[in-house]
Amino acid sequence: MARFTAVSADQASGATAEVFASIKQALGKVPNAYATLGTLAPxxxxxxxxVDKVLAGGPLSKQDQETVKVTISELAGCDYCVAAHSMVGKLVGLSNDALHQIREGQSTGDARRDALVTFVRYLALNPGTLPQAQVDALLEAGYSGEEVVHIALAIAVITFTNVFNRINDTVVDFPKPQ
Structure with missing residues (x-):
């Protein structure tokens, strides 16, 4: 059971109602994580x-964005975000096998995606400045400096939702990943 109470989209008012209306229009519903965040801090x-809109208009493919978000969510132990972004990952073309391999840090058979997963996992698991070799490996896999900025931005936004959902123990309203 979630630790904070969320108002339903139908009962929201003010800034919360406005943001819920735009989410409901885009997604057809207001997911539990958004409902709680919007209730507490619209x-x-x-x-x-x-930030997600900036990512959507940026150079990273939707598959790359979801790869980053699934990787970070798995490492953070955020069951809510793992489920949500595994579902979105499927919607943007990642297979169940690829999503499982991404979550486990295993090879997907796609050298570019594997370089991204390796980079994100290394960054998340090792404090301090990254060794040049880690950055070089990502660049050699074909990622640009601009894409590296967007990878960092994707990590930042998913870390925020991971942390909040772990604090709240948000009830997962997405299918469990396979």
Whole structure:
């Protein structure tokens, strides 16, 4: 059971109602994580959604964005985000096998995706400045400096939702990943 109470989209008012209306229009519903964030801090939810909009218009493919988000969520132990981004990953063309391999840090057979997973896992698991070899490996896999910035941005936004969902123990309203 979640630790914080969320208002339903139908009962929301003010800034919360506005952000819920835009989410409901885009997704058909307001997922539990968004509902709780929007109830408690609608401006924080708006900021998070604005970052996702920047990512959507950026150079990373949707598959790369979901690869980053699934990898970080798995490492953080955020069951909510693992489920949500595994579902979105499927919607953008990642197979169940690839998603499982991404979560486990195993080879997917796609050298570029594997370099991304390796980079993100190394960054998440090792404090301090990254060794040049880690950055070089990502660049050699074909990622640009601009894409590296967007990888960092994707990590930042998913880390926010991971942390909040872990604090809240948000009830998962997405299918469990296979």
């Amino acid at each position: 401006e924080a939810l708006k900021a998070m959604l604005a």
